[in-house]
Amino acid sequence: MKTAALAFIFIFCAYCAWGEAPKESCVTCHSAMEGKLSEAVKIFGGDVHAQVGLGCSDCHGGDRNDDTMDSMSKAKGFRGAPKKAQIPEFCGRCHSDATYMRHFNPKVRTDELSEYVTSVHGKRLKQGDQNVATCVDCHGVHNILQVSDTRSPVYPTNVANTCARCHSDAEKMKQYKIPFDQVGKYQKSVHAKAMADGDLSAPTCTTCHGSHGATPPGVDSVANVCGTCHVFFAQLFDKSPHKVVFTNMGLPGCVQCHSNHAIVVPGDEFVGVTPKSVCVNCHFEGDTGYNTAKAISDNLSALTSALARAESSLGAAERSGMEVSTPKLELANAHEALIKARVNVHTFSDVEVKKFTDQGVAIAKKSDEAGIAALKERDYRRKGLGFSLVFIVIAIAGLYMKIRQMESPPDS
Amino acid sequence: MTPVIKWLDERLPGSVEDFVRHKQVPMHRHSVWYYFGGMTLFLFVVQVLTGILLLLYYRPSPETAFESVQFIMTQVRFGWLIRSVHSWSANLMILAAFIHMFSVFFLKSYRKPRELTWVTGMLLLLIALGFGFSGYLLPWNQLAYFATKVGTQAAGSVPVVGEWLLIFMRGGEDVGAPTLTRFFGLHVAVLPGLATLLVAIHLMLVQTLGMSVPPKVEQEIKEGKQPARKMPFFPNFMMRDIIGWYAALGVLGALAAIFPWELGVKADPFAPAPAGIRPEWYFLFMFETLKHVPAKVLFLEGEFAGIAIFGLATAVWVLVPFLDRKPHAGRAGRLFSGLGVFALGYIVVMSLLALRA
Numbered sequence: 001m002k003t004a005a006l007a008f009i010f011i012f013c014a015y016c017a018w019g020e021a022p023k024e025s026c027v028t029c030h031s032a033m034e035g036k037l038s039e040a041v042k043i044f045g046g047d048v049h050a051q052v053g054l055g056c057s058d059c060h061g062g063d064r065n066d067d068t069m070d071s072m073s074k075a076k077g078f079r080g081a082p083k084k085a086q087i088p089e090f091c092g093r094c095h096s097d098a099t100y101m102r103h104f105n106p107k108v109r110t111d112e113l114s115e116y117v118t119s120v121h122g123k124r125l126k127q128g129d130q131n132v133a134t135c136v137d138c139h140g141v142h143n144i145l146q147v148s149d150t151r152s153p154v155y156p157t158n159v160a161n162t163c164a165r166c167h168s169d170a171e172k173m174k175q176y177k178i179p180f181d182q183v184g185k186y187q188k189s190v191h192a193k194a195m196a197d198g199d200l201s202a203p204t205c206t207t208c209h210g211s212h213g214a215t216p217p218g219v220d221s222v223a224n225v226c227g228t229c230h231v232f233f234a235q236l237f238d239k240s241p242h243k244v245v246f247t248n249m250g251l252p253g254c255v256q257c258h259s260n261h262a263i264v265v266p267g268d269e270f271v272g273v274t275p276k277s278v279c280v281n282c283h284f285e286g287d288t289g290y291n292t293a294k295a296i297s298d299n300l301s302a303l304t305s306a307l308a309r310a311e312s313s314l315g316a317a318e319r320s321g322m323e324v325s326t327p328k329l330e331l332a333n334a335h336e337a338l339i340k341a342r343v344n345v346h347t348f349s350d351v352e353v354k355k356f357t358d359q360g361v362a363i364a365k366k367s368d369e370a371g372i373a374a375l376k377e378r379d380y381r382r383k384g385l386g387f388s389l390v391f392i393v394i395a396i397a398g399l400y401m402k403i404r405q406m407e408s409p410p411d412s
Numbered sequence: 413m414t415p416v417i418k419w420l421d422e423r424l425p426g427s428v429e430d431f432v433r434h435k436q437v438p439m440h441r442h443s444v445w446y447y448f449g450g451m452t453l454f455l456f457v458v459q460v461l462t463g464i465l466l467l468l469y470y471r472p473s474p475e476t477a478f479e480s481v482q483f484i485m486t487q488v489r490f491g492w493l494i495r496s497v498h499s500w501s502a503n504l505m506i507l508a509a510f511i512h513m514f515s516v517f518f519l520k521s522y523r524k525p526r527e528l529t530w531v532t533g534m535l536l537l538l539i540a541l542g543f544g545f546s547g548y549l550l551p552w553n554q555l556a557y558f559a560t561k562v563g564t565q566a567a568g569s570v571p572v573v574g575e576w577l578l579i580f581m582r583g584g585e586d587v588g589a590p591t592l593t594r595f596f597g598l599h600v601a602v603l604p605g606l607a608t609l610l611v612a613i614h615l616m617l618v619q620t621l622g623m624s625v626p627p628k629v630e631q632e633i634k635e636g637k638q639p640a641r642k643m644p645f646f647p648n649f650m651m652r653d654i655i656g657w658y659a660a661l662g663v664l665g666a667l668a669a670i671f672p673w674e675l676g677v678k679a680d681p682f683a684p685a686p687a688g689i690r691p692e693w694y695f696l697f698m699f700e701t702l703k704h705v706p707a708k709v710l711f712l713e714g715e716f717a718g719i720a721i722f723g724l725a726t727a728v729w730v731l732v733p734f735l736d737r738k739p740h741a742g743r744a745g746r747l748f749s750g751l752g753v754f755a756l757g758y759i760v761v762m763s764l765l766a767l768r769a
Contacts, residue, residue: 321672323485323492381492385669392662399655406648 025067026056040142047144052104059090085125087134088116115213122213131172138162154211157195159204160186185262203229222252222260230254236346268304271345272297295350299357303338306364310334313371320378327370334363435619435645440629440638445515449618450653452512454660455505456611459543462498463600470550472596474589477552478678485675496668504660506544506694509537517732517752520739521624527733529621532614534730539607544692546599552592557679558689560595561587566702569715588681627740690766697762698722700769729755 030041044050049058057064062078063071072078082090092113094100101108112135116122121132138154145152153162164183166172173180186192186205194202208217208225217225227234237243237253246253257278258266269276272293273285279293310331317324337360344352420428437446469488471480484491513533516522522530549560564587568578583590625633633640643649691699702718709717728735736748 321670321674323482323672323675325482325675325677326486381669385665388665389662392658392665396655396658399651399658403648403651 024055024057024064025071026060026062026064028067030056043143047142048146049144058094084130084134085128087136088113088122088125091135092116112212115210118215119210119213120215131166131175133166137166154206156200156202156204159206160192163205182261185259189261189263190265191263222255226254232343233346236344240346240348242348268297268300268342271300289348292348292350296345296348296353299350299354300338300341300345303334303341303357303360303364306361306368307331307334307338310364310368310371313368313375315371317371317374317378320375322374322378324371324374327367327374330363330370331367334360334367336360337363431619432646433644435622436642437623437645437649438625438629439641439643440625442515442519442626442629445512445519446623446649447653447656448508448512448515451656451660452505452508453611453615454653454657455501455508456607458501458661458664459498459505460604462494462501463604465494466498467600472550472592474552474592474679477550477592478675481551481675485672492672493665493668496671496673497664499673500664500667502544502547503693504664506540509540510694513537514752514756518749519624519626520736520745520749521626522733523624523627523736523739524733526617526621526624529614529617530733531730532610532617536607536610536614538726539603539610541694543599543603543607544694546595546603548692549587549592549595550599551675552679553676554679554683554686555676555689557587557681558685559691560591561685562689563691563695564591566715566719569713570719571713571716574716586681631740693763693767696766697759700762700766703766725755 027041030038032038040056044056055064056062060079060081061076062073063076065071066076070076072080079090096110096113098110101110116135117126121134124132125134140153147154149155150157152158160183168180168183170180183205191203195204206214207229209215224234233254243253245251246256257270270278273280273283273290274297277293277297279289283289283293310327314324314328314331318328337356341353341356341360344356347353417429417432437443466484469480469484469491471477481495484495486492488494516530516533545560545563549556564578564581567581568574570577579585581591581594582588583594629638632638690696698718701722702715705714705718707714712720732748737744739745739748
C-alpha cells in the first residue's frame with residue numbers, strides 16, 4: 001500500500017514536471033492526494049496566512065518552485081510538520097520576529113512565544129507533557145483566522161468554549177487534579193451575560209488568566225486581576241481593614257466574597273447579617289464586623305426605600321401627565337449616590353457608606369416631596385375643573401332655558 | 413335702540429341696529445352645520461389669547477425654548493393650563509375647521525355668489541395647518557425636532573427649487589436655531605397677520621351674503637314642501653353659538669386638567685431619531701401616503717410625486733366653486749359630491765392606517 005502511494009506521488013510529480021510549471025508545487029501535488037495529505041490544501045485558502053500571501057513553504061520550508069520530490073529535501077530547507085513540543089518555536093520563528101511581522105501589521109504583538117514559555121501550558125510542554133495546549137490547539141492549523149474574525153476560536157465570544165474543549169473535559173483534567181467546572185460556572189456569571197449581550201470587552205477566560213501566558217492568578221494577585229477593570233473597588237479594598245486580615249490569613253481578596261468563575265450580580269443582600277449575606281460566613285453576632293455589616297445594610301436599605309418611594313410618587317405624577325422632569329433628573333443624583341455607596345461597601349466602613357446614603361436619601365426625599373406636590377397639584381386641577389364644569393353647565397342650562405322661553409309661542 | 417348701538421350707528425357706515433335687528437339665519441334639517449364656523453372662530457380666539465400669554469415667557473432659541481416651556485408648565489401660575497389649552501385648542505380648531513369645510517362642501521354652500529367665502533375659508537384652513545406645523549417645533553422637544561426634520565426634508569424633494577426651499581425653511585442645511593426663529597416668526601407674526609385679514613374678509617362675506625341654504629332644501633321651499641323658516645341671529649342663534657362655545661371651553665378645560673399636553677424630552681440633534689416619529693394627526697394621511705408611494709413614479713421621484721399630487725388636489729379643492737358649474741343638480745354636481753366622499757374616506761382611512769402602524 002505504502003509503495004503504491006509513493007509510486008503514485010512519484011508519477012504525479014513527474015507528470016507535473018512535464019506540464020506547465022506550477023507556482024506552488026506543494027498545492028499541486030497535495031491537492032491530488034487523499035485523506036490527511038490533502039486536508040491542509042483544501043482548508044488553507046481561508047487561512048489568514050494565505051490571505052496575506054504566505055504559502056506552505058513559508059512555514060514548512062522546501063522549494064515551492066521545484067515540482068519534484070526534491071522540493072521536500074533538507075537541502076532545500078524543508079522542515080516538515082513540527083512535533084507537538086516544537087510547535088511554539090515553529091510559529092514563533094515568524095511571530096517573535098518584530099522586523100518580519102511589521103511587514104504585515106506594524107502594530108502586531110510579537111511577545112506570544114516569550115509569554116507562552118512562562119505559562120502553565122508552556123512549562124508543562126517543556127517538561128514533556130503532550131496534553132497541554134500549544135498555538136494550534138487554540139488557533140487551529142491551516143485554517144487560522146484573525147482574532148477579530150467572529151468565526152475564530154479565539155474571538156472573545158468563542159474563547160470560553162475554546163478553553164472548555166480541554167478544561168471541561170473531566171478525564172483530561174483528572175491527571176492535573178484541577179476542577180473542570182470553571183467554564184460551566186463562568187457561563188452562568190455576570191461576565192458571560194455581559195459578553196452574550198454583546199459587550200466584547202466583558203471578561204472571558206483570557207482576560208483574567210492571560211492568553212499566551214495563561215496561568216491561574218495566585219492569592220496575592222487576585223485583587224490585581226479584578227482591579228484591572230474594577231479599579232476603584234480594588235483601591236478601596238486595599239485601604240480597608242480586610243486587606244491586612246486577608247493577607248495574614250492567606251485568603252484571596254475579591255473571590256472570597258464574590259467567587260471566581262461564578263460571579264453573579266452582587267445585590268445589596270450580599271452585605272448584612274441575613275443568611276444571604278456573605279459577611280456572616282466569617283462574622284458572628286456581637287463582633288464589630290457583624291455590627292458594621294448590619295449598619296451598612298441598614299444604610300443601603302434606607303436609600304433604596306427612599307428611592308422607591310420617590311420613584312413611585314414621581315411615576316404616578318408623570319402618568320397623570322404632570323411635568324416632573326426636573327425632580328426626575330435630580331433623582332438621578334440619588335441613584336448615583338446609591339452607586340457610590342455600593343462601591344464604598346468595599347471600604348467595609350459604615351461611616352463611609354453613610355456619607356453617600358445620607359446624601360442620596362436627602363435627594364430622594366426632595367424628589368418624593370416634588371412628586372407628592374405634583375399629585376396634590378393634579379388633584380387641585382381636577383377639583384378646579386369640577387367647579388368650572390358646574391359653572392359651565394349652569395350657564396348652558398340658563399342659556400337653554402332662555403332660548404326656550406324666547407321661542408315658546410306667546411299664548412303658552 | 414340702546415345708547416351703544418345709537419353711538420355706533422352715528423359713526424359706522426350702514427345701520428348697526430338694522431344689522432342686529434334684521435339679520436336672520438335659515439332654519440332647516442342641516443342647520444346644525446352652521447355652528448362649526450362659529451366654533452372654529454371661537455377656538456381661533458382662544459388660540460390668540462393663550463398664545464399671547466405664552467409669549468410672555470416663551471424664549472425662541474434651542475438653548476432656552478424647551479426650558480421656557482418647562483418653566484411655563486411648572487412655575488408660572490396657571491401656565492400649565494394656558495399651554496395645555498393652547499395645544500388642545502389648536503387641535504380642536506383644526507378638527508372644527510375640517511368639519512366646517514366638509515359640511516360647506518357637501519351642502520354646496522360654495523356656489524354662486526359665495527365662491528370667495530369658500531376660497532378665503534380654504535386659505536384659512538391651509539393657514540391653520542401652517543400654524544400647526546410651525547407651532548409643533550416651538551417647544552424644541554425630541555419628537556418635534558425629528559418630525560420637523562422629516563417634514564422639511566419632504567420639501568427638499570421638489571425638483572429644481574427643492575434645495576433652495578429646504579434651506580429657506582430651515583435657515584440652513586439642518587434643523588437648528590435659524591429654523592426655530594423662522595418658525596417662531598411665522599407662527600406669531602406672519603400667519604396671525606394673514607389669518608386675521610382672511611378671517612375679517614371671510615366674516616364680512618358671510619355677513620354680507622348671509623348663510624347659504626342647501627340646494628335640496630331650497631328646492632323643497634320653492635315647491636312648497638317646507639316653509640322658509642328663519643331665526644334671528646341676535647340673540648337666538650348667537651345664544652346657541654355661545655352654548656357650543658361654553659361646551660368647547662368645558663372640553664378644553666377637562667382635556668387640559670386630565671390630559672395635560674406632554675412636553676417630552678429636550679431635542680438633541682446628535683441623538684438617534686426616536687422610534688415611531690410621526691406628524692400631528694392632521695398630517696397623518698399625507699405621511700401615510702408618502703410611505704406607500706414607490707421610489708419612482710414615471711420620471712419623478714416618488715416623494716415629489718406624492719407632494720405634487722397633494723398640491724394639485726389642494727388647488728382643485730380651492731377652485732371647486734369655479735369647477736362645479738352646476739352644483740344644484742346633474743351629473744357634474746354628483747361627481748363633486750362623490751369626490752368629497754372619496755376625499756373624506758381617504759383622509760380617514762389613511763390616518764387610521766398611520767395610527768395603527
